Amino acid sequence: MNDIPIPLLIILGIVAVIVGPWVAIKLIGLLGFGVVHIFRFIGGVFTDIARIIGSIVTTLVFVPLVVINILIGRWSASAHFGRAISSEVSAVVAAMYRIVIGHPARLLGLGAAVEGLEQRVPQVMAAAPTRDKPHKARAGAFDGYTIIGSLAGGGSGGKLYVAEPTAEKHAAFERSGHAEVDQVVIKTFSLDDGSSLPQIVRENRALAAAKNMGLVLEHDMTPTRFHYVMRYVPGKPLGQVAQEFHARSSSDGLSQADLQTMVGYVADLTSSLAEYHQGGLWHKDVKPDNIIVDSKSAHLVDFGLITPLRSAMTLTTHGTEYFRDPEMVRMALRGAKVHEVNGAKFDIYAAGAVLYAVVENSFPAHGALSQFSKPCPDALRWIIRRSMTDYDKRYASAAEMLADLRTVLACGDIASLRPANLPSVKGGANVPVPEIPVAEPMEIVDEALAEPAAAFAASPLPPAQPAQRPRYAPNPPGGAPQRGPDKHGKKPRIRVTNWWTGEWKADGAAPDSQPVRVARATTSRIPKPKSGVFVAAIGIGGKSSFNKRLNAREQVRAARKRAANTRKNAAKRISKRRHPNRYDNNLNWGTFLAVLCAVGFIGGIGFALTKPGTTRTVTTATTKIIPDDRSGQGPSVIVTVPEHVGPTGSVHPAVAISELTPELLEGIDGTEVMFLSDLLPPLDDSLLAPLEAAHAVLSISGVHTISAMTAEDGDPLDSEEVDALASLSRKRGQLTLGSDSTSRAISSWLKKHDHADAVVWLGSDEKLYIFTQHSRTIGPVSDAANLIHDALISERHD
């Protein structure tokens, strides 16, 4: 120490003073970090334990529902609840995995302990299918389809059934260009089922538009019912998928991979929306429950509110709260018309809300200002906010939003992606803002619909104004939208330019094909409106073969091609039947588990009741009164167990014996007891019941009873027993049972006869006399079991 120079010591001291606090702070920080780590670990473990408990309780709620639905024949519902059980079991397994492996490796926050009960149960209950078959009296049958199950109805009040088309129907679909329609969903509205006429008409208006895009396969309307047929899309609703993703992830939100998957689904949704908007339609009810996720992608379903973007109808507030733009409500309340607003922007809002919902596993309760409680990459936040922001500032089109989403998907590390890299921000998207297409007029495609549709038409469609922009739509970035002839093969629109001469021209047709012309000047006819059949033929698939008629050779070639396609599709269909991704209401393993639990529960109760060592309750003893043919002196009381009751026997109420237990009766097995009665039948229940109970107990205890058995009842008596019984039966009604002489006489009789150790004699005074070789017991019949027991025990001791 003395060797160290003082200046060095001073320097070291100064360094220590400077560095010491820093090191101390760092150490304290490190310590705090470690403590937080431990507490997070403990918190995570406790959370998962609570989640397991919650899932078990939830499963126990579902088990009886599965069993009840099986019992009442609702296979779809039982399969549904079975799937819910499967989901709960999966959640338990995931939680157990986290407790054993996940938590030690990484940190977890708090989770929803009662998530199962608070969220999944109500949702699964709400989504439960209805009847497997439509009520024939109300909904009737659907020609050409076999109903195989049902789906939960949406908010529009329609009933949804899953069906398989018959072979003829299938062929019809093939002919109309719908390949591989294996299963369909039939949405039906019946006046008898509670639907209203305006509701039906609204659905039908939507249908006319959806049909043009090939979304609807077929429709039909009767005076009381309207239904349409769509393809069945197997899978789960996006909301449920998101919940499952969140259930298996930590409280820190979705993992990178899960987030990518979710963004992919929303990209699918946005892509569908872009197509709809391009086709002149607006879905209007985009929400997680209307997005079905199969193994590959997400599909938008439920066309109940779908509306042409250029509709002349007044804007309504229909939609689902939290996924419906508040601005749309404001516009609707101001009385705006649909064609005055850009409906596509409301779909974009909803797409943003869906993205928020899957990231947060919650609703965007605060609209565009909704807070993010879970980690969310900046780029995704930006997309959500951009799509949910004010009407004038959000994405101009679904395509623009899709470009941003695809950038996110293409990025390997979402967290590192900055909003500045998104095409919509850096301005390199070059996504053209699509003009709002001129929608086809909403045609009444069914004669039966003509009247109600007319009655509820708020206003006629305005003539198409190619240069017209929506009144509420903002200016697109590139200036006013360029409108003109459609170069993508869209059907030209016929416009009458002179009603007097019948002059017309086709807007949107190729320049060389749209000279102003007079349509068949002699008749001054405007083009005939398309029939329903024609609409179906040209509309489906979105490609028009307007006015194109093939020659005979081409028709034959086309027919051969169709036949080849049909064969090919049939082969595909057969192979697809083995494909698991089909609607399935068969019993799944969740259902099996529930049934197993229920059977186990019932079996357990049964076992607990019949377990040896507990007090036995005799509930099956019955007594039969039959005439004693052998003695000829009136009937005897013959006691037997129910399996020995013959066709002529009468069954009496069961009697419970709690006083005598098999343990108490041990030691009297092998004893032979003879039963006799001075009373004539029928005996009162007050006498009969104790006797039959006593007999039952004796039988259980291994005591052999001798009475006037007939051949068909119980074991027949041997000849010596018959003789002994007959010798004693002769004295019935003649002896004074209470006297000592009788007691001595029977005692001596018992000593002579080895076939009987005791005689139980019901006297005419309704008392029970029990004789053994050494004793006589008298008592009330009501105490028969105890009296016989005491007598036999004391005789055994003697």
Add this chain to the structure above:
Amino acid sequence: MLSQLTTSFVSRLRASDQAAWFELWETFGPVIRAQLTRWGGGRIGRETVQDLSQETLAALSGSIDRYDPARGARFSTWLLAIAKHVLGDEMDRRMAQKRGSGKKPTVLEEAWMQGGAQIGADEQYEAAVFRAKVESAIRTVQRECDFVDFSIYEMRVFDHKSGKEVAEAVGVSEPTISRRLAKVRGLLRERVSATVALYSFTDEERAEAERNGLELNPTKADDAMFDDALAEIYHQQAELRRQDERLAE
């Protein structure tokens, strides 16, 4: 004395302007539902609360013509009185149903009424009403402001990101961020002032903004305080919305 804004808004309500009523519903619906839930003390279901909050505004539309600004009632008290009146009506209906069904009225209804009378317009309720006004102002600014500008403000103030992080995210320089923040902040001050005035009947209510740290004519040093106060209100209101969402599920 009512401000011109308030008079105009009340006139719109009186004229049955549905958009004005929707504005009122959107702004104060969650507050009314939260208050009714508190009054119910867990004894009225969420569906009832939803129905009652709607009925409150329906009753408001009936009473708007009879409102006398000279009596000096606060806006928040006005809302509360209507909510209480609606709750009382609901209790009366339940009592009538009980009498009609041959059962004795339970003491439950009496207790509710007493409880409702005692709770009154407490601080929690007043604070919730004020937050709803500020939230409305934020929404207005969001509508009026450029999307990128408002997003910058959201990221910087509500998401608590640093100026550098925001600049990197958006791809602009930090001075630009500061400029845009100032622009949004200025607009927010204006709109908070206007919105609070719009939904205020008394001078005391109009002075609430300054009491809550939202200086409307501040010096530059007060910017941070303004942002903090606004962020706190935003997060509290988000929590209220989340509770309201759970109520709606």
